[in-house]
Amino acid sequence: xxxxxxxxxxxxxxxxxxxxxxxxxxxxxxxxxxxxxxxxxxxxxxxxxxxxxxxxxxxxxxxxxxxxxxxxxxxxxxxxxxxxxxxxxxxxxxxxxxxxxxxxxxxxxxxxxxxxxxxxxxxxxxxxxxxxxxxxxxxxxxxxxxxxxxxxxxxxxxxxxxxxxxxxxxxxxx
Amino acid sequence: xxxxxxxxxxxxxxxxxxxxxxxxxxxxxxxxxxxxxxxxxxxxxxxxxxxxxxxxxxxxxxxxxxxxxxxxxxxxxxxxxxxxxxxxxxxxxxxxxxxxxxxxxxxxxxxxxxxxxxxxxxxxxxxxxxxxxxxxxxxxxxxxxxxxxxxxxxxxxxxxxxxxxxxxxxxxxxxxxxxxxxxxxxxxxxxxxxxxxxxxxxxxxxxxxxxxxxxxxxxxxxxxxxxxxxxxxxxxxxxxxx
Numbered sequence: 150x151x152x153x154x155x156x157x158x159x160x161x162x163x164x165x166x167x168x169x170x171x172x173x174x175x176x177x178x179x180x181x182x183x184x185x186x187x188x189x190x191x192x193x194x195x196x197x198x199x200x201x202x203x204x205x206x207x208x209x210x211x212x213x214x215x216x217x218x219x220x221x222x223x224x225x226x227x228x229x230x231x232x233x234x235x236x237x238x239x240x241x242x243x244x245x246x247x248x249x250x251x252x253x254x255x256x257x258x259x260x261x262x263x264x265x266x267x268x269x270x271x272x273x274x275x276x277x278x279x280x281x282x283x284x285x286x287x288x289x290x291x292x293x294x295x296x297x298x299x300x301x302x303x304x305x306x307x308x309x310x311x312x313x314x315x316x317x318x319x320x321x322x323x
Numbered sequence: 324x325x326x327x328x329x330x331x332x333x334x335x336x337x338x339x340x341x342x343x344x345x346x347x348x349x350x351x352x353x354x355x356x357x358x359x360x361x362x363x364x365x366x367x368x369x370x371x372x373x374x375x376x377x378x379x380x381x382x383x384x385x386x387x388x389x390x391x392x393x394x395x396x397x398x399x400x401x402x403x404x405x406x407x408x409x410x411x412x413x414x415x416x417x418x419x420x421x422x423x424x425x426x427x428x429x430x431x432x433x434x435x436x437x438x439x440x441x442x443x444x445x446x447x448x449x450x451x452x453x454x455x456x457x458x459x460x461x462x463x464x465x466x467x468x469x470x471x472x473x474x475x476x477x478x479x480x481x482x483x484x485x486x487x488x489x490x491x492x493x494x495x496x497x498x499x500x501x502x503x504x505x506x507x508x509x510x511x512x513x514x515x516x517x518x519x520x521x522x523x524x525x526x527x528x529x530x531x532x533x534x535x536x537x538x539x540x541x542x543x544x545x546x547x548x549x550x551x552x553x554x555x556x557x558x559x560x561x562x563x564x565x
Contacts, residue, residue, distance in 0.1 A: 175455045175487065189486060211415050212447045216487065229437065229452055234371070236436055238452050255454045257436070 168262035173254045175227065178240050182250070183220040190219055192315050205282035206306040215311055223249065224315055226308040232258045233296040241308035245316070248276050248305055261297035273301070278309035333560050336553040343546045343553075350543035357527040361520070369519035382531055383517045390513060391502045393423040399505055400432070403513065407432060407439065410509070415439055415447045423500055424464040424471060431471050431482075433461050440484075449484075456482070456489050467495035474499070 179187055192215045202208045218225040223244045229236040235257035242249040251273045253265040263269065269291065277285040284305060290298050364370045374380060380387065392401030398410045400423060407417035422433030429448060432439040438451040438461070453461065456473075463474040471482040472495045480489035525531035529540030 171454055171458055212450050213442070214449055216449065227452060227455060229450070238454060255452075 168260055169257055170262075171255045172265060173240060173252055175254075178225065178252070178254070179218060182225060182240075182242055183218065183223070185220070187218045187220045187225070190217055190315075191215070192217060192311060192318060194314075198314055202307070202310060206278075206303070206310060207282075208303065208307050208310075210307075217311070217315065219315075222316075224312055226311055227254065228304045228307055230300040230304045230307075232261060232300045234258065237297060237300050239301060239304045239308075241305060243308055243312035246277055246309060246312055248273050248309065250274065251301065251305055251308075253301075256297075258297065261291075261294035263291045263294050264297045264301050270301075273305050276305065276309075278306055278313070282306065284309075329560060333557060336557055340550060340553045340557065343549055347543050347546040347550065350540065351547070354527055354540070354543070357523045361523050361527060364520050364523070369523065372519050373514045373517060374519055374522060375514055379522060380514055380517065382525070382533065383514070387514055390505045390509075392420060392505050393500055393502060395423070395425070395430075399509055401505055401509075402434065407434065409445055412445075414441065414445055415450075420502075422461060422464045422502075424466045425500075426466045426471060427469070431464050431466075433464055435460070455487060463499035465495050465497040465499050467497045472497075 194210060194213060194215065199210045202210045215226070217227075223242055226241045226243065227238065228241065229238045231237070237253060237257065238255040239251060240254050241251045251270050253262070253270075256262045256265065269289075272286070272288050273284075275286075279285050284302060288298065288302055360367065360369065390401055390403060392399045394400075395409065400407070400409050400420070402408065402417040402420035405416060405418055407414045407420065416437075417432065417434035417439065418437075419435040420432065421435050422431075424431045428443050430441040430443070430445075432441060436453070438453055439447060440449040440451065442448050457475045457480075459476040461473055461475055462477075465472050468481075471484075472492055473480050473482055473489065475489070479492045479494055481492040482489060522531065529536035529538075532539060
């Protein structure tokens with residue numbers, strides 16, 4: 150009887166509602182990705198950089214600064230991008246112009262959360278930003294999650310661009 | 324039944340069959356078109372679109388929400404169409420303006436799904452992700468003791484913008500700035516709750532026309548029933564030769 154009730158509950162639970170959720174928090178990420186410590190930094194954006202983001206990767210950067218966390222040249226970017234209707238929050242770790250990891254932190258859409266799966270996010274590892282503003286490798290899409298996939302690609306490009314600017318800001322400091 | 328009576332009945336039915344057909348035609352067109360659109364509601368996206376036409380919204384006056392905002396420097400800070408506005412100037416994206424506080428050299432804007440930091444000249448400084456701080460929604464924000472104090476889940480926290488952390492704080496003396504209804508010359512009441520899907524459903528069922536509308540659709544349904552029965556009777560009676 151109990152098994153039947155559990156089965157009925159499992160069947161009645163909407164898979165769409167299950168898609169939403171906070172999958173990673175910032176303390177979790179910092180602990181896992183930077184176990185030996187980190188430094189919080191702010192990257193100030195110039196108007197030229199905002200224009201470059203618009204021209205190169207068609208991203209409308211409006212804010213004057215972006216917060217990021219860093220350790221030994223590895224940078225963590227927390228960026229949000231609208232999926233179909235609501236923003237999806239991503240964490241991207243970059244190092245010297247290359248994506249090391251990308252994860253979904255908060256998913257608010259009702260469907261398309263398949264982009265969280267490691268088999269999908271693994272496609273982004275070691276990708277770079279090409280001169281024409283594209284990712285250096287092909288990303289296989291997921292049917293039914295087109296908008297979410299597009300958001301992840303957009304955020305990956307932005308993180309790589311920010312990483313490039315953060316590196317040049319560091320060089321200017323030294 | 325006598326043959327002459329049957330002929331008379333057929334003549335009468337024929338006459339009223341045509342009249343009923345004409346009468347029902349308008350309602351059938353309305354019901355058919357709305358039914359077709361309702362069948363494809365998700366692909367057309369009409370379940371996510373909200374009509375703003377005054378005539379279409381006539382029956383829903385109670386559901387129209389008058390825009391609210393915050394009084395800032397003799398102007399109004401408010402959100403519409405997903406954008407944050409100061410007067411009519413667009414400052415950035417804002418899905419739903421919930422809270423506002425002014426600091427010494429910055430301004431905090433709670434846009435529900437994101438928090439915005441503006442500088443004193445209203446330039447967008449930073450976009451903060453609320454879920455990085457708390458999964459509970461922000462209830463109120465005030466500027467007190469040189470920092471933004473946030474009320475989350477009935478407790479107060481100091482927002483540390485350097486470490487991106489919330490630390491428990493005492494209840495601030497300052498009150499959160501209240502949200503007020505905007506003057507009508509700045510923004511008309513907007514429909515943000517009645518979707519096209521609801522309008523189509525109400526047109527389809529007749530509810531859009533009020534209590535008379537439902538009776539009208541009932542009458543149309545009875546007319547259709549009459550058309551089906553009278554049409555069948557006329558057809559069968561002809562086939563049988565009387």
